[in-house]
Amino acid sequence: MAGHGLMWSNIYQPEKPHMKRRVDWKRMGALFAPYWRQQTTVLACIVVVSGLGLVPGFVTANIIDSAIPRRDVAALGVDVGIILVSALFAAGVGVLQGYLNSVVGEGIMRDLRTSLVGHLHRMPLQFFTGTKTGEIMNRVSNDVDNVDNVVTGTLTTIVTNIVLIVTTLIAMFVWNWRLALLSVVIVPLMIFPLGPVGRRMYSIRRQTREKRDEVESITQETLSISGITLIKSFAREAFERARFYKVGTGLMQLEIDLAMVGRWFLASVTAMVVVGPALIWFGGGWLAISASLKVGVIVAFVSFVQGRLYGSAATLAGIQVQIVSALAVFERIFEYLDMKTEEYDPPGAIVLPNVSGDIAFENVVFSYDGVRDVLNGVSFHVRPGEVAAFVGPSGAGKTTITQLVPRFYDPQSGRVMIDGHDVRTVTLTSLRDNIGIVTQETYLFHDTIANNLRYGKPDATDAQLRAVTRSANIADFIAALPDGFETVVGERGHKLSGGERQRLAIARVLLKDPRILILDEATSSLDYENEAAIQDALEVVMQGRTSLVIAHRLSTVLRADVIFVVEDGRIVESGRHATLLARGGLYSRLYRTQFRDLSA
C-alpha cells in the first residue's frame, strides 16, 4: 500500500502516451449480457425485415415477366398488394426493433455510467488533485454517450448488413448463379481501399476526443464559481475567450479533417455502386439476347445489388472505421474502470471496534509525488479526549498530517495508529465513520439545509437537527429564513456567508457524532460576532472527542492539552502553551507573530 502517492502521480500525466491494448471482447460482452433477450429479439427483427426486403425484387420480376406479358390484371393487383403489405409489415417490425435498440443502448449507458461514477467515488484523493475535472466529466458524459452510438448504431449496422448480404447472396445464387457471380466480382474492389482510410479516421477521432477533454476542462474551470470570480477579479475575460477560441479552432480543424476523410470514402464507394449495375445490365442483357434470360430477372438483380448488396458491403467495409472508434470509446472507459481504487476492505481488515480515540503517529514519512518528502518522520501521541493543536509555518505539513488519519493518503513508511490499530488494517468505512472533519473550505451540496445536515446521518430526526444547530450557534439564523431547514443553500453553499457555512459544517459533524475530530480553523478573519459564534460552536463540538486542530486562534492553543509545532515536515516542539512559550523556541516566535494579533 505504501507508495500510492508515487503510483498515482506516475500514472496521471496530463498527456498520456497512447497505450496499445488488446481489445477486451469478453468485457464488452459482459455489458451486453443483461440485455440478451432484447438483443435476440432485435436479431430476429433484423432477419425478418431483411427477408421481407427481398420480396419486392421477386415480385417485380414476376410483374415484368409474367403478369404484364399475360395481361393479367388480377395477378398484377396481387403482386402490388404483396409489395405493399410486406413493406408495411417490415416498417412495423422496424419500429419494434428501434424501441428495443433504445432499451439496450440506454440501459448499457446507465449501467456503464453508474459503475464509472461509483468507481470514481472510490478513487483516492490523489487522482482528483492530479486530473482535470473537465476530463473526468467528459468521460462520464460524452464517452458514455458515444457508447450509445456504438450499441444502437454500430452493432445493429453490422448485424443488419451481414444479414442483408447473406440473404441477398443466397437468393441471387439460387435464382441465377451466372448473374450472381457477375454481381459479386466488383465487391472486393470496393473494400480494398478502405483500410488506410479507416486508420486515418481512427487517429483523428482519438485526437478529437482529447481536444474535447480540453474544451470541457476550460469550460469547467472558467465557469465554476471560484473560476469566474478569479477571472473577473483579474479582468481576464478577453484572455480566457482567446484561450477558448484557440482550443475551439483545434477541435474545428479536426472535425473538418474527419468529415473530409469521410467524404473521400463515400465518393469511392459511390463510384463502385455505379459500375456494378452497368456490368449486370451488360452481362444480363447479353444473356437475354443470346440465351433466354428474362428481363424481369435483370431488373430484380439490379435492384438487389443497388439496394442491398453494394450498399451493405460498403457499409460493412467502412464499419471497420466505426468499430475502431467504438473500441476507442470503450478503451477510454475501461481505462478509468481499471484504475486502482482505494481498498475499502483490505484482505484481513477488521471493523474498527468501539473507538476511544487514541491516536499515534510512529515515525511517519510521506511524500505526495514520491520525490519530495513532505513529512520526515513524524511521531506523536494524543490520548482519548485530548485536544491537540498543530501550529507551524505555512506549508510545514499540518494539513498533510491530519489527512493521513482518515487515510486520504498512506505514508511511505511508519504507521498511523488509532486505538493501537494501524489504520491500514481496518476497513475504510469503519475508520471514516469514526472521524469528523471540518475544514476551512466548507462544502455544501446544492440542496436544502436539512439534507446537507443529514449527509452523515440520514436517519436523523428533526429534533436532532434542531439540537445540533443550536449547539453550532446557527439555529437562530435558520429559524429566520423563510423556508427554515428547507432553504436551498445554492451551489456549494455560496448563498451563505463563510461563517454560516462553517457553522453548518460544524452542526453536520455534531450530527455524525464521531469520536475523532479533525478541525482546520479558518485563517480568514471573521467579524467579531461570527468569530465568537464559531468559537462557541467549536467548544461544543470538541467536547468528549479526540481533536486534532490546525490552530490559528489563541484560544485554541491556550486550551489545547498538547501543542505540536510542525516545521519542514517534522515535529520540532511539543507541550502546553506556557511551557513552550517559556522555552523561547519556534513556538514563542510563532506566538508573537501569529497568535498575538488575533487575541488583540
Ligand code: ATP
Ligand atoms: P498551511 O498552513 O499553509 O495550510 P500546512 O502546514 O497545512 O500549510 P500542507 O498543506 O500539509 O501544509 O502542505 C505541506 C506541503 O505539501 C506543502 O509544501 C505543499 O505544497 C505540499 N502539498 C500539499 N498538498 C499536496 C498535493 N495534493 N500534492 C502535492 N503536494 C502537496
